[in-house]
Amino acid sequence: xxxxxxxxxxxxxxRPEFESGYQTPTHQLLNQRGPMWEYADVAVLIAAxxxxxxxxxxxxxxxxxLWMSVFSLAYFGFYRQGCICSVGSVQxxxxxxxxxxxxVPLSAILFFIIPLIFALLYGRVFCAGVCPLGAIQELTGxxxxxIHKSVEAVLASIPFIYLGLSVLFAATQSQFIICRxxxxxxxxxxxxPFTMIIFGVLLLVAGIFVNRPYCRYLCPYGALxxxxxxxxxxxxxxxxxxxxxxRLCEECCPYDAILxxxxxxxxxxxxxxxxxxxxxxxxxxIMTIAGAILLYNLSPALSAVNSNVRLAREIRLEKxxxxxxxxxxxxxxxxxxxxxxxxxxxxxxxLGRFRKGTPWVGMFLGLSLGAGLFSMTxxxxxxxxxxxxxxxxxxxxxxEYCPIESKISK
Amino acid sequence: xxxxDKDIKILSGVSQVAAVFTLIVAVTMILGLIQLxxxxxxxxxxxxLIKEQYDRDxxxxxxxxxxxxxxxxxxxxxxxxxxxxxTGSYLLIAGALIFVLTRxxxxxxxxxxxxFASEKPDIISQKKKYRVYLISAATIITVIAIIxxxxxxxxxxxxxxxxxxxxxxTKEVKNxxxxxxxxxxxxxxxxxxxxxxGIAGGTGYPVEWxxxxxxxxxWKIPVPGHGKxxxxxxxxxxxxxxxxxxxxxxYCIDKIKGEIIWTASASDFPGASKEIxxxxxxxxxxxxxxAVNGEVVCAIFGNGNLVCFDFDxxxxxxxxxxxxxxxxxxxxxxxxxxxxxxxQYDSDAKIAIKGFDLSSGDQKWETPRTxxxxxxxxxxxxxxxxxxxxxxxxxxxxxxxxxxGAELWSQPGLSGDVAPSPxxxxxxxxxxxxxxxxxxxxxxxxxxxxxxDNTFTPDASxxxxxxxxxxxxxxxxxxxxxxxxxxxxxxSHVFDNPxxxxxxxxxxxxxxxxxxxxxxxxxxxxxxxxxxxxPLGESSDSSPAFSDGRIYLRGKDNLYCxxxx
Numbered sequence: 010x011x012x013x014x015x016x017x018x019x020x021x022x023x024r025p026e027f028e029s030g031y032q033t034p035t036h037q038l039l040n041q042r043g044p045m046w047e048y049a050d051v052a053v054l055i056a057a058x059x060x061x062x063x064x065x066x067x068x069x070x071x072x073x074x075l076w077m078s079v080f081s082l083a084y085f086g087f088y089r090q091g092c093i094c095s096v097g098s099v100q101x102x103x104x105x106x107x108x109x110x111x112x113v114p115l116s117a118i119l120f121f122i123i124p125l126i127f128a129l130l131y132g133r134v135f136c137a138g139v140c141p142l143g144a145i146q147e148l149t150g151x152x153x154x155x156i157h158k159s160v161e162a163v164l165a166s167i168p169f170i171y172l173g174l175s176v177l178f179a180a181t182q183s184q185f186i187i188c189r190x191x192x193x194x195x196x197x198x199x200x201x202p203f204t205m206i207i208f209g210v211l212l213l214v215a216g217i218f219v220n221r222p223y224c225r226y227l228c229p230y231g232a233l234x235x236x237x238x239x240x241x242x243x244x245x246x247x248x249x250x251x252x253x254x255x256r257l258c259e260e261c262c263p264y265d266a267i268l269x270x271x272x273x274x275x276x277x278x279x280x281x282x283x284x285x286x287x288x289x290x291x292x293x294x295i296m297t298i299a300g301a302i303l304l305y306n307l308s309p310a311l312s313a314v315n316s317n318v319r320l321a322r323e324i325r326l327e328k329x330x331x332x333x334x335x336x337x338x339x340x341x342x343x344x345x346x347x348x349x350x351x352x353x354x355x356x357x358x359x360l361g362r363f364r365k366g367t368p369w370v371g372m373f374l375g376l377s378l379g380a381g382l383f384s385m386t387x388x389x390x391x392x393x394x395x396x397x398x399x400x401x402x403x404x405x406x407x408x409e410y411c412p413i414e415s416k417i418s419k
Numbered sequence: 420x421x422x423x424d425k426d427i428k429i430l431s432g433v434s435q436v437a438a439v440f441t442l443i444v445a446v447t448m449i450l451g452l453i454q455l456x457x458x459x460x461x462x463x464x465x466x467x468l469i470k471e472q473y474d475r476d477x478x479x480x481x482x483x484x485x486x487x488x489x490x491x492x493x494x495x496x497x498x499x500x501x502x503x504x505x506t507g508s509y510l511l512i513a514g515a516l517i518f519v520l521t522r523x524x525x526x527x528x529x530x531x532x533x534x535f536a537s538e539k540p541d542i543i544s545q546k547k548k549y550r551v552y553l554i555s556a557a558t559i560i561t562v563i564a565i566i567x568x569x570x571x572x573x574x575x576x577x578x579x580x581x582x583x584x585x586x587x588x589t590k591e592v593k594n595x596x597x598x599x600x601x602x603x604x605x606x607x608x609x610x611x612x613x614x615x616x617g618i619a620g621g622t623g624y625p626v627e628w629x630x631x632x633x634x635x636x637x638w639k640i641p642v643p644g645h646g647k648x649x650x651x652x653x654x655x656x657x658x659x660x661x662x663x664x665x666x667x668x669x670y671c672i673d674k675i676k677g678e679i680i681w682t683a684s685a686s687d688f689p690g691a692s693k694e695i696x697x698x699x700x701x702x703x704x705x706x707x708x709x710a711v712n713g714e715v716v717c718a719i720f721g722n723g724n725l726v727c728f729d730f731d732x733x734x735x736x737x738x739x740x741x742x743x744x745x746x747x748x749x750x751x752x753x754x755x756x757x758x759x760x761x762x763q764y765d766s767d768a769k770i771a772i773k774g775f776d777l778s779s780g781d782q783k784w785e786t787p788r789t790x791x792x793x794x795x796x797x798x799x800x801x802x803x804x805x806x807x808x809x810x811x812x813x814x815x816x817x818x819x820x821x822x823x824g825a826e827l828w829s830q831p832g833l834s835g836d837v838a839p840s841p842x843x844x845x846x847x848x849x850x851x852x853x854x855x856x857x858x859x860x861x862x863x864x865x866x867x868x869x870x871x872d873n874t875f876t877p878d879a880s881x882x883x884x885x886x887x888x889x890x891x892x893x894x895x896x897x898x899x900x901x902x903x904x905x906x907x908x909x910x911s912h913v914f915d916n917p918x919x920x921x922x923x924x925x926x927x928x929x930x931x932x933x934x935x936x937x938x939x940x941x942x943x944x945x946x947x948x949x950x951x952x953x954p955l956g957e958s959s960d961s962s963p964a965f966s967d968g969r970i971y972l973r974g975k976d977n978l979y980c981x982x983x984x
Binding site for chain 1: 519522541548564565846
């Protein structure tokens with residue numbers, strides 16, 4: 010092995026000697042991070058998740074969670090420059106699942122799985138204090154404003170759509186849209202397309218009032234965290250003891266993630282409840298199938314995300330309608346010697362992949378919607394105010410609103 | 420943290436200053452970036468003009484100096500703008516950080532004031548409202564999606580892709596695009612399979628076997644004659660050639676049962692050469708691999724005897740095309756394209772490419788080539804929408820029309836003892852030989868070298884490529900993988916023994932057979948992952964053949980069929 014490395018590194022040609030006296034600079038190699046550092050990142054991730062869980066559930070310290078956010082922003086954000094990132098790892102996993110030639114790094118797998126395991130155990134502690142994207146928004150959101158529930162309901166569906174599409178685009182080897190449109194990575198690296206910096210800054214400014222806008226209305230990994238966290242075994246609670254239903258916390262959550270107590274005193278006729286239950290239960294498979302059909306029908310349009318499909322479309326327009334193909338890709342294609350048949354054949358292959366993938370994404374979206382609606386037909390007895398485990402970011406903002414908390418801490 | 424009113428006042432002032440500062444920096448940066456976008460110094464019209472003047476008269480030294488000076492100025496202006504933007508971003512971050520920090524400290528010192536809701540929310544009406552919101556949102560999104568599906572459809576093709584199972588007829592290559600790189604799962608008609616491109620079809624091949632203890636060895640039979648050629652397969656029939664007691668022979672073997680169905684002589688026809696020309700002592704007379712289609716099998720030998728049999732062993736025609744004489748003996752394997760048998764003829768006296776009528780044996784065309792004889796074999800490729808025969812010659816890499824023999828293009832290639840056959844994918848042709856280099860060529864009359872490398876150069880084994888990767892194994896025991904498009908070395912590995920057999924890509928794996936008979940199976944990807952290492956139990960220089968989940972290996976003395984038990 011050492012022999013092989015030596016052979017690779019040998020100088021095949023002597024360096025040129027300049028008559029002008031030019032001094033050849035010393036050859037510098039890029040400092041690459043070794044695999045051990047990747048495992049160190051994983052260790053840091055586990056430690057940060059454990060500490061945040063401890064702060065959120067055992068210690069009940071909002072301050073502790075905030076300091077974890079500061080650490081995560083510094084380490085995973087500015088030091089590691091937003092990469093590796095659990096949010097983006099969704100795409101690595103999707104690509105690896107559908108492409109045998111892609112070898113997914115172990116660290117990417119771990120960054121994808123570990124926060125989900127913690128979500129199953131302790132809720133969205135990853136969002137609370139470990140995710141650098143969440144951390145930067147948490148730290149800048151200091152003037153929370155609650156937005157109307159109707160707007161919240163509409164916007165909250167976007168992460169599921171974003172998740173479905175990002176998996177589809179990665180699996181079809183088209184684009185890593187999560188990374189491409191990551192609003193904060195440009196800030197972490199102090200280098201990004203200008204529009205992305207503007208987008209990131211705008212989100213942060215909006216986030217001063219509408220806290221965590223990316224986490225709530227865009228983050229695809231947040232959608233997964235939302236699903237997993239619903240089943241978490243031990244979740245953060247608003248009150249450290251028994252809830253007295255004082256209602257002081259009712260309006261405190263900027264994310265509208267507090268479920269009020271419901272003693273089922275006020276009821277509606279059982280017949281209406283039963284009919285609605287059956288209706289929404291029947292709607293689940295209908296919505297699942299409708300989603301599959303709708304997305305399948307969208308596959309030609311969605312496939313335009315792929316650069317080869319866009320190029321083929323441009324070349325076809327030029328060929329059939331005489332619209333000149335002037336893009337840089339078109340110029341490069343014409344220089345490459347590749348034939349139009351090859352390009353159109355590639356386009357067909359990509360479109361075929363989209364036709365295979367879109368029904369599954371549609372089914373996921375239809376099922377999510379159907380299940381979401383169905384869950385609203387079920388009413389459970391709830392004697393206390395408690396966090397909505399799917400929506401709650403485990404940020405601990407509600408702690409200090411609870412009079413029992415203040416009493417105990419005193 | 421508890422803060423006094425005075426502290427809060429100070430922090431508030433600092434935050435306001437930070438906010439104004441951040442705003443000013445942000446506006447300045449935006450203006451700077453707009454300026455850089457609109458008036459890029461590197462795109463200066465006066466610079467372009469002076470460059471044009473210089474292009475018209477490059478001998479004018481004053482203009483050259485002027486170009487240099489203006490170019491330097493433009494670059495200084497450009498990098499100065501970049502510096503301003505970069506410095507600005509640091510200032511922006513610093514300002515924003517101070518603003519956020521101060522505002523957060525102020526917010527943290529404020530005691531939470533719970534809002535006393537007047538009336539407890541009605542869960543039933545709340546849930547009803549939510550359902551309405553959700554259904555409204557879903558309806559809006561669905562309507563947008565439906566409209567998009569019609570509006571954005573554009574000029575995309577309507578039909579989905581149907582992955583074609585190629586390889587049933589070599590003519591299918593003619594109109595194939597990328598799919599031409601796919602091979603059928605049953606037939607393995609030429610040296611290195613379909614089109615002689617080194618890519619085999621099918622799945623479920625075993626990766627582990629042992630010729631010594633019989634693990635996964637379905638059958639093993641001695642091959643009557645000596646030869647270095649590789650198995651070719653059509654349907655259930657496998658063909659080999661060899662020389663036994665001075666007689667050249669073609670063997671037809673039942674690929675399932677492992678029984679020799681018939682043996683036919685290639686030495687006893689009128690006009691047959693009995694000469695045994697000099698050749699490499701290891702190689703011999705039966706180096707070229709036969710070619711088969713659904714009706715006939717054709718074979719050529721080191722003395723120029725060219726024969727063609729039907730599937731029952733009946734000789735259809737036979738002729739001697741001239742005894743080729745060269746340093747290592749004759750080695751070029753045959754190809755069949757439609758109804759034409761293609762022979763790459765290499766001799767010290769003459770080098771050419773010939774086309775013979777498959778049914779009669781009449782020569783349909785002959786195109787002389789220039790240069791020196793080589794020991795590589797031709798490859799059928801589909802490039803630029805045209806089926807071409809590619810030859811790795813010395814000194815040119817050339818392409819010919821398989822129907823007429825007309826030379827399509829020729830580009831400078833390699834020198835020395837050229838033995839590895841070309842590799843092709845949908846875009847490039849790759850040629851390599853030892854003591855020279857590995858080259859990726861853009862095919863065509865206007866094509867040229869795209870990239871080259873001289874780190875890993877096989878002497879006998881041929882490279883293999885798909886659209887992503889190029890793999891090769893060398894006589895020094897190296898295996899290497901390159902990025903097929905850019906030429907970056909993605910991985911390399913040193914094995915214990917040299918390779919003469921050519922690697923094959925099959926079932927997403929790379930199959931590499933070394934001279935000692937050990938098959939190394941690796942993942943056909945840009946990362947080296949060795950999946951298995953299986954010994955045959957005897958040495959081998961022949962390339963493997965793949966068909967219907969079975970692997971066929973010709974060892975020094977025996978033919979092996981390897982399949983899962």
